[in-house]
Each structure stands twice: as structure tokens, then as C-alpha cells.
Amino acid sequence: MAPQRTISIAGENALIVYFGDTPSEAIAAEIAATASQLRIILDDTLVDLVPSYASLLVIYDPFKTDHHAVRKAIRKALNTPIDPDSNQSASLVTLPVYYSIESGPDLQSLADNAGLTIEDVITIHQQSEYRVYAIGFAPGFAYLGELDPRIAAPRLATPRQKVPRGAVAIADRQTAVYPAESPGGWNLIGLCPQLMFDPSLEPSTPVQVGDRVRFKAIDRETYLDMGGLL
């Protein structure tokens, strides 16, 4: 049985659908399916959608529709059985990472705290297939879960003023690639040469919410050849 899903008011032109209390693969798939249904049903009355870990914010045009109609549309979308093949449309994206002390300044301390070697951390980070649970914080910042608990690590006590673009990072049971230079408190374990947000490209992000991601180690030379900066 699907867990009880609830629809709440968020604002004058927004309803938020809650799919459960804890993020999971099943919920992520359901959110992606509901979002694509709503794009069709709501059509030009839809302004924007914000999928996240276990919720979907639906922003509508209050001059074209109202919350009763949107609620109805959401119920209809929720009751549409998920096409088992629809998950095929979620891409599997492989992101190259140059893991090293040079590119990942927190690799050593993370390994030490976990009682592992650096090589173990690098291997474990590549073993999982991650789900894009949400994109936010900055354009293209994809929250990937769930990280193997053996290499989970709390955020830094003092965030860095500057995290470089492409930094591959860990916080709690999540991992991410910083799309642009910014302040940040996640543990840095490597650098990815793939741009996570490029406004000149279509699509401008290599991943969408609901996609799956794998990491693959590359060496220093390959990283630089792919346009990575050190």
C-alpha cells in the first residue's frame, strides 16, 4: 500500500504534496511520476514545480485556476498508476571524479574518522548508485542519496569561505558536486570536471531530480584533459 499522501496549502498560488516522512527510492520515483502527470494535466495553469526529498510544491496561476481545481488535478495525478517503465526515462549519469588529497582536502580526515583508508573511502563512494533527491541551494546543486553509512560525515564545524567549482562533497548521508564556487560546509573528497550548471547548454544541468548518478574515478591527467582546474 502506498503511504498516505497529503496535500497542504503553501500559499495563495501553491499547494504542497507530501509523500511520506523519509526519502526513499520509491518516493522519488512517485514524485517524478506525479510531476510529469501534473505538467500534462495543469498545462498552462502551472507556473512551476519544486520536487524535493519527499514533497512536491505545485505553483499555479491564480488568475487561470484555483486551489480546488489544482487539488483535483493533484489527486488525479496521484491516482494514475506509475508506469513501471517510466523510471527508464530517469537517466543514469556517470560523473568522473579526480579523488586525491590534492583535490579533496577532507579525504584524509574523513578516512581517519571513519577508521578507513583513503582508498576505502574512494571505493565506497563509487560503489553506490545515487538518486537525485532534490536540486537547490544554488542552480544545479543536486542532493544525492543515500551515501553508504560507512563514509557518512557531519558538516564541518566551520564552513569554508570558498569551495571550488566541481568539488565533490559529503555531508551526513548525502553527496553532491558544487556547481559553482561558493561558501560551503561539506567535506571535500575530490573534483569533478563535468559542469553541473551551464546556462549556455540545453539542458543546463546534467541531472534532473529523480535521475540516478554514479561516480567513476579518473586520474589527474584525465581530469585536466577534461578541462578540470586545480
Place this chain on the structure above:
Amino acid sequence: MSSGLKVLQPGIFSLIEDAGRFGHHGIGLTSGGPMDPQAFQWANRLCGNPLSAAAIEITVGGLILEATVDTTIAITGATVPFSINRQTRELWQSHPLKVGDRIELGFALSGSRSYLAVAGGFTIKPIFNSAATVTREALGGLHCDGTALQAGDLLPCSVNPARQQLRVPENQRPDYADNSALLRVILGYQQQAFSTVSQQRFFSSEYRVTESSDRMGFRLKGPAIQSTLDGILSEGICLGAIQVPADGQPIILLNDRQTIGGYPKLGSVLSLDLGKLAQLLPGGSVRFEAISIEQAHNALLLSQQRFNDAVLETLTTDFDDDEKDEKGEEGG
């Protein structure tokens, strides 16, 4: 393109804004757009533009421009000294410009954000379908990279000499002088996690705008309110959402907010009242009033109707002889 308005002095913080950037929250792009949409729309309407045309949002003031084109401008919003070629001019009405004219804005006397629109709008290359400048995202604006206006920028616009001079009727203009706002709130999100006592305190207290208020959000200070939640799974944040972190001091999330966040929220402020909030200076007074979603929709429709029904006043057109006898009615 060489015709437009040249920035001689950018002022404290002046941004190109259009109605905002929509449809891209899913990849983390916020909406941007004018903090006081009513003033922004009036400025565009005075210039005969679509209501979403790109204009300048001037925070606090200090902007000086020079025209390299014959066109028409209008400034609305905060009460700010405004002159063309050192002659004082009125806000809330359109003014003709000739090549070489110098437009000068002083600093706001009441309110904090002004809007300068030009006939035909500024011709700005859109990024993700919008010219809206979002500094934090390095997106939008003249150079598409989120930078505020700089001295030397040429803001492109077409030749558009005024045919008639228009004015917003006095009774349609907002008054920012008392530096206070009553904000209507649609309860929602984690409202049930806030106790009745906390909600009563919230709706019966006065809050003050703090210095840490910007285009992302306005941080308020006043009686603390508490929810039973420490944090929530990050979820989508809509415009006007009232976020309450652990210290119990509400933050109203505005145009440049993050698209997702993990603090409990009590509901959202009606968009019609956000312009008033955005005009407040630090120390400004804020009170809240709960309304239903039906009341919110009615208020939105009524406000749109009133705006559309309002008729701009036509001034004499002595700057343009052959149009002198025209007593045009502006239809909106």
C-alpha cells in the same frame, strides 16, 4: 546597439528586473523579479509597456543616467528626489527625454525601492526566459551574469518619443511614509506544528524589520514563536513563505529566496502585500492578519480588476506641438 540610457552613476544597488524567471525552480533557479510589483507595473504602464517589460529597480537611490536616445521614462515607488537636467520632476508620471538629457535620482525620503521604466522596455537578452537580475545566482541583467548596474553600462532601448504625458491618479499611489505594513497571511505548510498560543502571539504582535533584510528575505524581530519541529526535510519554498528557525524570529522569503529549505513555515504572505513589505526600512513595523485561501484569491482578482479599471490622467502635451489638442484616454 548604441541607443539607450547610459549609466553615469549606478547608485547603491540598481538592477534590471522584469516580471521574473519562472519554470526553472526544478534546477534551483529562483524567481527574481521586482520586489514591489505594483510600483513596477505602474512604471511600465506609464510608458505604455507590457506589464512585464524590463525596467530598473533602484534600491535607496543615487542613480544618474544620460539619454542617448529620444524616449519616454517614468519613475514610481519610493519617494526619491528626481530631476531631468537639474529641473525637479514628478514621480508617478511619464516624462519625455531628448538625447543628452541627464536623469538624476537622489536618495529615498520614504520607501526604499524605485522603478524606472522606459518606453518599449530595456532590450536585455533574456536568460532562462527572463532579464531578471539575481546576483546570488550570477544570472540575468545587462551582461546576463547577475551584476548590478555599473558606471559606463549602456542600457539599450529603442527610439520612442512621448506622444502624451501620463500620470497615475493620486488615489492609486501607495504611501510609504509611515514605514509600516499589515501583511495578510494564508496559513499553511507546517502551520499545525505551531501551538495556538504561538499563533496568537504571532498575529497579535508587532515585528520590526532588521538590517539583515534583502532580496532573499526580510528578517523580522519580535516575540518569538515556536513550533514542535526542529527542522524538516528540505521542501519547496513559495514566494512570501514565513519561515521560523529555532530562534523563533520569522523570516519572510522573497524574490531571490532559495528554492528549497528545511525550516518550518507557518504559511505565506499574500503577494499583494509583499510590495509594502519590500518598501520598509530597517526598524519598520510589521503586523500580520490571517486570511483564508478564498479571501486571498478574491483579493488578487479584485486588485487586478482595480488596476485594469484605473485610468491614467493625461497631462497637457506642450512638449509636442502637433499633439497639443489630443486629449487621449489611456486604456491600460
